[in-house]
Amino acid sequence: MTAPVRTEDSQEARGSRETRGSQELIRAEGPVLAHNYHPLPVVVARAEGTWVEDVEGRRYLDMLAGYSALNFGHRHPALIEAAHRQLDRLTLTSRAFHNDRLAEFAERLAALTGMDMVLPMNTGAEAVESGVKVARKWAYDIKGVPAGRATIVVAADNFHGRTTTIVSFSTDETARAGFGPFTPGFRVVPYNDLAAMEAAVDETTAAVLIEPIQGEAGVIIPDDGYLAGVRELTRRKGCLFIADEIQSGLGRTGRTLAVEHEPVVPDVLLLGKALGGGIVPVSAVVGRREVLGVLHPGEHGSTFGGNPLAAAVGTAVVELLETGEFQRRAAELGVILRDGLTGLVGKGVVGFRSRGLWAGVDIDPALGTGREISERLMREGVLAKDTHGSTIRLAPPLTITGEELRGALAALEKALG
Known part of the structure; x- marks a missing residue:
């Protein structure tokens, strides 16, 4: 080659x-970097397209x-151009003020995914944490779960990030060992097992949170009908279906979203990684209005979430995906x-x-x-x-x-x- x-x-x-x-x-x-990674012995200095x-x-x-x-x-030239153009105008306001790039980003991302509302954040782990918070708030405000009792059903061998709450429901001991005590409120069932999931869902369940394809586990693809079965189960049981598309989404699998390989529309999508175009960290929780509408001022936020630079690059990413x-x-x-x-x-x-x-x-x-x-x-x-x-x-x-x-x-x- x-x-x-x-x-x-x-x-x-x-x-x-x-x-x-x-x-x-x-x-x-x-001597100066924490040893939380074991990179391959290559030191990248430049990159273009598919080559470094x-x-x-x-x-x-x-x-x-x-x-x-x-x-x-x-x-990518279109993304670099969007970043350069925005760098010359405005990079950060915080959400204390409006900025002129955020509305278009949210409008176009919602339209691309077929959802109503967008909660912009930065990293994938932030999107997952935000999704967990939204699900719990929805369970208390809308479903009527007693305070402090909401549960979320997740799949074994998942990878949703490495914050303390997220590793609380990981089954990877490398990610968990030494970081307890862990956050309660999660039930872990085998991936690709609808019967086990059905047994775990009860009146306290706020949401089922899964990856449509488990990436870190080795690109594990569920059986045909599994995602549709999760959708049917969550509707029947009155809880949310949250799909973590941070790795699988935005074109990777040949569809805009991996859930589109079955006739499935979750209540909430978690997006990240590709949304920032390889330039800035951009993530988002995208969902139905009656779900994301449970948030009120002061209940959740991020200084950099939805910043103008991120919104400009994210909009350019959505524009690339809109072409198909x-x-x-x-x-x-x-x-x-x-x-x-x-x-x-x-x-x-x-x-x-x-x-x-x-x-x-x-x-x-x-x-x-x-x-x-x-x-x-x-x-x-x-x-x-x-x-x-x-x-x-x-x-x-x-x-x-x-x-x-x-x-x-x-x-x-x-x-x-």
Whole structure:
């Protein structure tokens, strides 16, 4: 696989690379950065489209796309233009005042998702925390659950973030150990098990909160009918259906939302990552008016939530998605990804799950851990990321070409050889 030739490189950038190389920079991080990540040993200095470049000028195809935060690739021209234009005008007011970019962002995001109202926040974890708060408030104000008794049903092996409340209902001990006491009010049931979910929902249940596809767990796709079953159950039981589309949404699976693969409309959607275009953190809780309408001034907020820069970039992201181009690309190129992985089954791949341009690939443990395979891929000029055990995730920018995707699959085959 041949990387595109670099067409420009500033003297300042060259000087910086000559001053501190990758290994020196990696060593320099050790004493001053908290060790909450274990990155691959690559130091990215520049990026464009689907390619990144390290400080020595080596180029890599990005097959992770910032866990879907870079659905439109690095530095998409329309998004960069929107950010530059807004930087020259206004970046932050806080919600103490109105700003001239927020109304359009909320209008267009609500229309794109088929919802009524938008609660803008910053990070994905903030969106989840906000969704939890909204569900509880709705349960007390609208459903009539006695104060302090609202429960939320979630799925095992979930990943919704790493704040204290969120890890309280995680089943990943790495995320939980050492961070208790935990927040009560959550019931965990197996994913893809409607019977278990039905047994967990009762008169205190405010909401069912699930990922339509579990990303961190290895791109786990539920059986056909599961999402529709969750929707039917929550309607029948009188509780909310909250879909966490922070990784799965905004074009990744070949639809605007992953729930659209079934005839399902949740009450609340949680969005993030790609909503910021890889430029600024932008997230949102999007929902029906009777749900988000339970919030009143002073009950929830964020200094940066809905800031003009975020709203300008978020609006540009929505504009890209309104064309349907990226959803079509993910669906069409997803066939290449699926067929390529099918050809590797029995050649080091023991199984995989894919939808659109998103795949969880299970590697024969005899060939190495997911981390080891990711390191081999890096040496082949491809960046990907492991998850549990010998599983790696592939989630390239939706701007990737068929040739680049085939090159990544060839690199994977070589890394498995």
